[in-house]
Amino acid sequence: MRAPVSWIREYAALPAGLGSAELAAKLTALGLKLESLERPGAEITGPxxxxxxxxxxxxxxxxxxxxxxxxxxxxxANGTGDPQxxxxxxxxxxxxxxxxxxxPGGVLPGGFEISARKTYGHVSAGMICSSRELGIGDDHDGIIVLPADAGEPGRDARPVLGLxxxxxxxxxxxxxxxxxxxxxxxxxAAMGFASSYADPCNRPxxxxxxxxxxxLVEDPAGCPVFVARTVTGFDATAPSPDWLQRRVRLAGMRPISLAVDVTNYVMLETGRPIHGYxxxxxxxxxxxxxxxxxxxLTTLDGVDRELSTEDLVVCDDSGAIGLGGVMGGETTEMSDATSTVVIEAAHWDPVSMFRTGKRHRLTSEAGKRNERGVDPTICEMAADRVAELLTTYGGGTVSPGVTVVGTPPTAESIRIGYDLPGAVAGMPIDSETVVADLQAIxxxxxRDSDGVDGVGGVTVTPPSWRPDLTDPYDLVEEVVRIVGYDRVPSVVPVPPVGRGLTRDxxxxxxxxxxxxxxxxxEVVxxxxVGDEAFGALGLPDDDPRRHTVRLSNPLSTEKPQYTTTLLxxxxxxxxxxLGRGALGVSLFETGTVAIPTDxxxxxxxxxDRRPSTAELEKLFEAIPAQPLHLAAVLSGEHDPAGWWGTGRDADWSDAVEVARELGRELGxxxxxxxAEQMPWHPSRCARLLVAGxxxxxxxxxxxxLHPHVCHAHGLPRGSAAVEIDLDVLMSRALDVRPAPEFSLQPVAKEDVALVVDDGVPASVVEAALREGAGELLESIRLFDVYTGPQAGAGKKSLAFALRFRAADRTLTEAEAGAARAAAVASAASAVGAVQR
Amino acid sequence: MSGPNTDYDPVEVTPLQAEQVAAMRDDAVAAFAAARDLDELKLARLDHAGDRSPLALANREIGALPPQARKEAGQRVGEARGAVSRALAERTAVLEAEAEQRMLEEETVDVTLPTGRRRPGSRHPLTLMGDYIADLFVAMGWEVAEGPVLEAEWLNFDALNLGPDHPARTMQDTFWTDPADDHLVLRTHTSPVQARTMLSRTPPIYVICPGRVFRTDPYDATHSPMFHQVEGLVVDEGITMAHLKGTLDHFAQQMFGEGITTRFRPSYFPFTEPSAEVDMVCFVCRGVPGAVEDCRTCRGEGWIEWGGCGVVNPRVLRACGVDSERYRGFAFGMGIDRSFMFRSGAEDLRALLEGDVRFASAFGTDW
Structure with missing residues (x-):
């Protein structure tokens, strides 16, 4: 809302010396927030x-x-009186x-100093200005030609221009x-400065x-009040008076014609949208x-619209001629030839206005006001004001006929205790203040005749222009904002003992x-996602990750789905x-994905009440499951080369290690x-499992990652990735870890090298060794994998370091050797391992 | 000591004469001193303290002396050998220390060489800030509440006094799932967590809810369709706007420094009444006009818009099953992204969401 200060002052007798900044600050403190303060002529100085x-x-x-x-x-103005x-x-x-x-001596916006100067063979002593040069418009096709009655030559042009x-x-x-x-x-404004106020709607x-x-109003619920007045013999080509055009323009609207300007002007003045037919x-x-x-209906904006049976329309014998309260129709639009104007000032149901505006994606100054709630009692005043202005500036006469259909809805009264505003604000506010502030708005x-609830209070009927005041707490806000939000004290509340962060x-x-x-x-x-992203990951058509929650209004039609994977x-x-020059990168993201529940x-x-527990269960069930995932990508250089030696690139094992390290950390x-799973390399993919x-x-x-996936995303071949369900991992995390016990006896080290078929997983060999080695085994570590002639074709040699230790004694060579032999025997029987 | 010996053969015992023994001792000590390193010392030791050294040989001859002379000669040779052995030990210690010193010097490295053999990891600054905020409130005894991003329309809107025709719904352009009559949204604020908390717990409630939210905003330097919010909710007996103010003042100071207080301006949110916008004193110019020339942070206003807040609307309490006669609440919410940008001076929101490691790794692993 743009409000010219001079217009505010027309109704509010503000202190003479009050600056606009101070006025704006006060109104901001009252809840009308300053967005900007414009002083159009501030950059122009001089004559x-x-x-x-x-x-x-x-x-x-x-x-x-x-x-x-x-x-x-x-x-x-030039000091001589001679022509310039x-x-x-x-x-x-x-x-x-x-x-x-x-x-000469004047300065225009942008610091443009004017002086008498020689040009085109003359001394040009000044400049005839366009609106662009004055910073008040974009029109630079020509200079400003003022109306003939703009004033005497030599007078200051600023007031005429609104500068x-x-x-x-x-x-x-x-x-x-x-x-x-x-x-x-x-x-x-008047309330803020305790000034007197003249209501422009206060007119007979x-x-x-x-x-x-x-x-004829067939739907009084949708249109409780409809006022019509008629002006005849009107000259539609008569211009709007300069002052009116200026105010309309200052308020942010474009002057169009007398009839349109007047309806807009009265809307700005009273808040009541008006339509002229x-x-x-x-x-x-x-x-x-x-x-x-x-x-x-074809509305004024030229759009042919299919109407909904919920839309309120104004019709005549020809059918619908306007979307009531939102936008008029083309067929009855006023033109230069209009001589009779039928003025409509109607009160419309805000909910219906909101729905119609949303349905047709129509935002208008009228709709904005009608859907938020306009004073329903001022239809007659507003229509009368329009009639007055039209005939004053466009001639013609106001017909004596006055149509008023319906009666304005009345506000419900609200009772509040005197103590409520102070109790909510946390500071003392006495009953006199409560009454005075509510009256001020x-x-x-x-007042209660006798104190109810032992405190006493007031029954309040909000004014017709405040349909927002329906609850006691609405009145509390009014009182507290007038007392001043800045007077609310600062007190830190003391909660009961807290329990800190949750386990998760x-x-x-x-x-x-x-x-x-x-x-x-970490990245966010x-x-x-869209099918393209799933395609780039090589997910098969029937991959469950393609079953997603879809958005009905995505930002990009290429990414209309809520993802099931963070990859x-x-x-x-x-x-x-990497595209920006990184040699290598390791990224991770944690976040929820969505699995449709259907x-x-x-x-x-x-x-009006809490839903029952069964109702809430039904509600929660309908919400998609949203497990917390972790995804990480390790690509390109992992450890840099340097004076210490060579570096290395990330590979599949770094991705597996991410999962293993998390497991270790969480116990x-x-x-x-x-395993085989896209987007991973079919022969270099690990399924990760935990015991449930x-x-x-x-x-x-x-x-x-599959070479195709690397290629599609500009990653070097060999790049690795991991994605896990953190909810699963966290559900298995060890809450209480027992203190470890360990032996102080000497360790016995035994290495074994076993030859097995190529396809036998190392983990299986290790498990067999572990099982055979018995309880003396302290640790086992695979330290070498060899394939080559000495292992034999289709075979590989795995070298393990075993460490044995007893709790109570030094192990003899024989004991350690026996344990080692048992381990090897176990591997031999499990996977046919042969000791090298 | 016994009396002087008189009956020995002077020829046979020449090597055991005092002058001879002293000479042997002195030769040995001199040889050790002359050794320049442990290798030379080793040779000198063999010559002068080994089995074939003059003193060792002299020692053997003691047995050939007449008994009267043995004691004196033994004592003389023994003393000399002791002196030699001490000299050897001393020289050994000196040369070993020298050798060690040389070795340590030879092992000199250029300690200014680069040492980064692995790239450092880091957590995202928004995660860090969310944790930091959570910790502030946990320290006051509050708890951290959470909820899903895909949320029921009823929890995101209706339960918060945003009915289906509430004009405020157009203030928050909402992502709806398909079909739209599934009544599911990407939450437009973290407020549904408040509703969930009230529905699942009984007062007193003191919770902070950080989380990710979505609105159909364009993606530019200051807007994003996805951003992060933190909301606080208190429901207890006797709660007032003063408690809200006190909490936010404390919060602002913890986030932005001592003396950063807040101010309230009347505003409108369906879920609170009274409602307020909360501004904080500009942490750059401290709200002192002219203290910083052309303060860009607050554009010279001295205050920065930080978030919204208010007294929980009794209608919300009712929908969530809280006795609105007995309990009152307050709630507040602000952008984590925005707060982060204030604190770090970051000027483009998109840097937070692009995943460029040069940005994210600048903030380490804790705030």
Whole structure:
């Protein structure tokens, strides 16, 4: 809402010396937030005056341009009273016109200093200005030609141009629709400075009669009040008066024609949107009803719309001629030929306005006000004001007929205790203040005859322009904002003893730190994906990860799905880093993915009570499962080469190690087995498993990314990735770890090298060794894998370091040897291992 | 000591004469001193302290002396051998120390060489900031509440006094799932967590809810369709706006430094009444006009918009099953991304969401 300060002052008798910044600050403190304070003329200094063009001599120039050598009467503004000689390149004026002249010594926006200077063979002493040069418009096709009655030459041009005006732009919250009018802004301003206030809607209006334009409201719930007035013999081509155009423009609207400007002006003044019909084009009585099925209407913006049966329409005998309260129709639009104007000032149901605006994606100044709630009692005043302005400036007469259909809804009264505002604010607010503040905003306040609840209170009837005031707490806000939010004290509340972070919250932090310790950098990605992303990962058509929750209004039609995997985000980020010159990158992301439950729709319950436990269960069930995932990508250089020696690139094992390290950190054994799963290399992919209560649980996958996937994302071949379900991992995390016991006896070391078939997993060999070695085995570590002639074709040699230790004694060589032999025997029988 | 010996053969015992023994001792000590390193010392030791050294040979001859002379000669040779052995030990110690010193010098490295053999990891600054905020409140005895990102429409809107036709719903452009009548949304704020908390717990409630939220905003330097919010909710007996103010003042100071207080401006949120915008004193110019020339952070206003807050609307308490006669609550919410940008001076929100390690790794693993 843009409010010219002079317009505010028309209704609010503010202190004379009050600056606009101070006014804006006060209104901000009251809840009308300052968005910007505009002083259009602030950048112009020096003499800017009205001039009358006396002569103009066109002089063609060598460069093909024709300039005008003008003499301009600027009164005494130049100190001599003689005409001023000025060169002007524009041609849109004639001798006798009033123009805007900046004289030498003046400065225009941008620091443009004006001086008398020689040009085109003349001394040009000043400049005839365009609106662009003055910083008040984009029009630079010609200079400003002022209306003939703009004023005497030599007078300051600023007031004529509105350059002395200051405009405060407010951000108006949806509950304060009354402040979408000068009437409302001025009321707050007057309240803020304890000034007197003159309500522009306080005007006498003629009584309703049966002679007005016939109106039939078939849906009084949708349109409780409909007022119609008629103006005849009107000259639609008459211009809007300059002051009115200026105010409309300052308020942010474009002057169009007298009839349109006047309806807009009255809307800005009162907050009540008005519609004017070309009375000559109306056919029969106006009827307000809901649209019929399949009914269509071409609105003023030229759009042909199919109407919904919930839309309120205004009709005449020809059918729908307007979307009530939202936008008029083309067929009855006023034009230059209009001589009869039928003025509609109607009160519409805000909910219906909101729905119609949303349905047709129509936002208008009228709709914005109607859907937030306009004072329903001012329809007659507003219509009368429009009629007055139209006939004042466009001639014609106001017909005596006054149509008023319906009665405005009345506000419900609200009772509050005197103590409530103070109790909510946390500071003392006495009953006198409560009453005075509520009266200041226009409430009718009745004190309890006797103290109810032992405290006493008031029964409050909100004013007609405050439909937002419905609850006791609404009144509390009014009282507290007037007392001053800045007076609320600062007191830290003391909660009961807390329990700190939850187990999962602590585990998540640990997981993040563990990954950082592994050298991974955390990233945050958008969770939106499309088929293209799944395709780039090589997911088969029937892959369950393609079964997603879809968005009905995605930002990008290419990414309309909520992801089931975090891999696209981290892989893309890795590609971006490498593309920007990183030699290698290790990234991780944790976040929830969404698995459709297909148990929708989610119910919508009432809000007058808590839903029952069964109802809540139904609600929660309909929400997609959203497990917490972790994905990491390790690509390119992993350890850099340096003076210490060679470096190495990331490979499949780094990805598996991420999962194993997390398992170690959380006390969960992660089992690894060979698997095939896109987007991983089919021969270098590990399935990760953890023990569950009664069966193994799949944690996720890790390994080298498929070469196609690397290629598609600009990653070097060999890049590795892991994705696991952290909810599964955290569910198995060890909560209480027993203190380890260990022996102080000497260790016995035994190495074994076993030859097995190529296809036998190392983990199986290790498990067999472990089982055979018995309880003396302290640890086992695979330290070498050899394939080659000495192992034999189709074979590999695995070298393990075994460490044995007894709890109570030094092991003899024989004991250690026996344990080693048992381990080897176990491996031999399990996988046919042969000792090298 | 016994009396002087008179009956020995002077020829046979020449090597055991005092002058001879002293000479042997002195030769040995001189040879040790002359040794320049442990190898030379080893040779000198063999010559002068080994089995074939003059003193060792002289020692053997003691047995050939007449008994009267043995004691004196033995004593003389013994003393000399002791002196030689001490000299050897001393010289050995000196040369070993020298050798060690040489070795240590030879092992000199250039300690200014680069040492980064592995790239450091880091956590995302928004994670760090979320944790930091959570810790602030946990330290006050609050708890951290969470909820899902894909949320039921009823919890995101209706339960928070945002009915289906509430104009405020257009203030938050919402992502809906398909089909839209499934009544599921990407939560537009973390407030549904408040509703969930009230539905699942009984007061007193003191919770902080950090989380990811979505709105159909364009993606530019200051807007993103995905961002992060933190909300606080208190429901208890006797709660007032003063408690809200006190909490936010404390929060602002912990985040932005001593003396950073807050101010309230009347505002509108469906879920609170009274409602307020919360501004904080500009942490750059400290709200002192002219203290910083052309303060860009607050554009010279001295205050920075930080978030929204208010007294929980009794309608919300009712929908969530809280006795609104007995309990009152307050709630507040602000952007984590925005707060982070304030604190770090980051100017483009997109840096947070691009995953460039040069950005994310600048913040380490804890705030």
């Amino acid at each position: 800017l005056v009205i001039g009358r063009v006396l002569t103009m001599e066109p002089e063609p120039q060598k460069n093909g341009k024709t300039i005008n050598w003008c003499t301009v009467d600027v009164g005494d 000689g000025i060169v002007c390149g524009a041609h849109n004026f004639a001798p006798g016109d009033l123009v805007v002249v900046v004289l 002395d005006e200051e405009v405060i732009e407010f951000e108006i919250n949806p509950d304060r629709a009354y402040a979408l009018s000068l009437r409302g802004v001025a009321r707050e 209006v003629p009584a309703a009669n049966d002679d007005g334009y016939p109106v 070309d009375g000559d084009r109306l056919r029969g009585p106006l009827v307000v009803r809901r649209a019929a099925t399949g009914e269509r 226009g409430c009718h306040v009745e 919250q602590r585990l998540r932090r640990r997981i993040g730190r563990t990954l950082a310790a592994l050298g991974c950098v 990605s958008f969770p939106f 696209p985000g981290v892989i893309e980020a890795a590609g971006r880093n 148990r929708g729709p989610a119910p919508i319950y009432g809000v 969960v054994a992660v089992r690894v087995e060979q 209560a009664d069966r193994e649980l799949e944690l996720g996958f890790a390994g080298e």
